[in-house]
Amino acid sequence: MPELAEVEYFRRRWNPGIGRKVAKVSLNPKARVGRGVDEKAMTKALLGAKLIESFAAAKQMAFRFSGNVWIGVHLGMTGRLEAGSDEREPTPYDHFKLTMSGGKELVFVDPRQFGRIQFWQGAGVPPWWEKIPPAILSPEFSVGTVEVFLRRRARTAIKPVLLMQERFPGIGNWMADEVLWRAGFHPQAKAGSFGPKSVRKLHATLREVCAEAMEVIGKDWSDPPDTWLFNHRWKDGGRCPCSKKPLVREDIGGRTTCWSPERQVPGAERR
Numbered sequence: 145m146p147e148l149a150e151v152e153y154f155r156r157r158w159n160p161g162i163g164r165k166v167a168k169v170s171l172n173p174k175a176r177v178g179r180g181v182d183e184k185a186m187t188k189a190l191l192g193a194k195l196i197e198s199f200a201a202a203k204q205m206a207f208r209f210s211g212n213v214w215i216g217v218h219l220g221m222t223g224r225l226e227a228g229s230d231e232r233e234p235t236p237y238d239h240f241k242l243t244m245s246g247g248k249e250l251v252f253v254d255p256r257q258f259g260r261i262q263f264w265q266g267a268g269v270p271p272w273w274e275k276i277p278p279a280i281l282s283p284e285f286s287v288g289t290v291e292v293f294l295r296r297r298a299r300t301a302i303k304p305v306l307l308m309q310e311r312f313p314g315i316g317n318w319m320a321d322e323v324l325w326r327a328g329f330h331p332q333a334k335a336g337s338f339g340p341k342s343v344r345k346l347h348a349t350l351r352e353v354c355a356e357a358m359e360v361i362g363k364d365w366s367d368p369p370d371t372w373l374f375n376h377r378w379k380d381g382g383r384c385p386c387s388k389k390p391l392v393r394e395d396i397g398g399r400t401t402c403w404s405p406e407r408q409v410p411g412a413e414r415r
Contacts, residue, residue: 147314148280149354158207158225203309216264330411389404
């Protein structure tokens with residue numbers, strides 16, 4: 145599932161369409177990605193509309209057009225955005241396409257169709273965009289909000305808590321593992337066991353990982369350095385970049401989790 149930085153990268157893929165007008169709208173009627181969309185209303189609203197700007201938040205994207213028209217994109221597990229010309233070789237998975245003035249094509253490709261296209265026309269921002277919680281890199285994401293959220297889920301392991309989008313928007317499996325590894329917290333530590341110092345450390349590390357991921361992956365899909373857990377967590381027999389000791393992989397809260405027993409010691413969160 146694409147996470148915060150991957151979503152930011154794909155948002156940028158459609159930016160070549162900014163300032164261009166929509167000349168044609170194509171939505172595969174048999175694809176699940178358009179479920180719930182009024183195709184006729186969307187096509188009518190988009191034709192002739194100019195793409196003005198794009199946004200990424202959590203695991204979603206939004207594209208604003210003239211005429212108070214919005215298109216939302218959720219990538220799901222296998223979705224991606226592409227931009228090309230009419231010379232681009234189409235794929236069987238091109239389920240949504242906007243042909244822009246000048247021949248530029250903006251395409252949503254999704255082999256497994258877990259992604260989704262959304263449409264909104266009206267004043268203000270779409271309801272589905274407005275309800276996204278404050279970004280981790282925003283001033284509204286404070287130490288206090290993290291502390292209150294952990295207390296409310298006191299008996300739940302911290303790893304699945306970090307995947308709860310209502311407080312940690314955009315954090316997915318690899319980012320949660322990266323945060324806990326850098327901060328030195330065991331993924332099975334109970335959320336309610338975090339002391340004041342550890343809550344501050346968790347908050348700071350969340351912001352650090354998000355900022356670095358946006359800069360490295362979100363900017364141009366660069367590979368993270370080997371000093372990150374990211375490059376080692378996928379490997380059988382992977383080793384901690386710091387201790388050089390073997391990593392452990394185990395299912396926690398229904399998600400495969402990777403951590404370093406040498407670095408992430410149970411009880412460290414009680415400080």
